[in-house]
Amino acid sequence: MLPKPGPHTHKHTRGRLGVISGDALSTGAARLSARAGLRVGAGLVKVFCPPDAAPVLAPALEAVMLAAFSTPDQLQTLAEPMDAVVIGPAAGLNEATALNLAALTRTGAALVIDADALTLFRDRPEQLFAGLDRDDVLTPHEGEFERLFPGLLTSLGREKAAQEAARRAGAVVVLKGAATVVAAPDDRLTVNEEGSPWLATAGSGDVLAGLIGGLVAQHMDSFDAARAAVWMHSEAARRFGAGLIAEDLPQGIPAVLAELLRE
16 A cells, blocks of 8 residues: 555655644754655655744755745645645644644645644634544544543543544544554554554654655555554664664654565
8 A cells, every 4th residue: 555656756746745833942843744754755845834933944954845934824825735734743832723724724635633733622622623524634642632532532442432533533543652543434443553662752753743644645545644654653663772762763764664665
């Protein structure tokens, strides 16, 4: 199921991924997501940021492109050509993030929604779900999951809770943990039993969001993209082992991906 370029492939046919950055002091998470998306094969990756973050990001990005926006409408215009967009990593727990997410739902891009863009809707999950479709992906850890789906984990357990959450949201749900559960709204379910304890480090979730976004941008089915990304994320961590930090994960993906494609 993994996308593989052919002799006539170019960067636009390999998929275009957007990543939303936070403000000037919160750009690292977006950079991790963007690099992961590029490493997993997206042909073009662009970070969209508030104007104050552009001078911080510009010297730190090379193959990843950059564009600044000041309003949700500007973001919508910039994101229109994207096949997938990641929003949430260090995006900010403020109404601007909610408005930016609403703008992205109008673009037609598949969305990978993580971190701040999940927590922001803790008291109004229906508002989040109303803008989603089956190609979108939510990537909560257990705390974020409880904020959006209070009581489900306690009453149903991880697997059934993830399935019910996917049905309620109308989108793919990736319930992160030692055994990450991936559930689709059509009741497809998979559990990754290969979780690595070395992933318990800041920024690893941002990398996972970028991996999922990079595969979805290449037109993989969102459920398949999520479960493939979860496994590759864990495998890269297992191979690296002790001392792993989030910055190491994207550079470990090519070896994992190459082996899978050879098989």
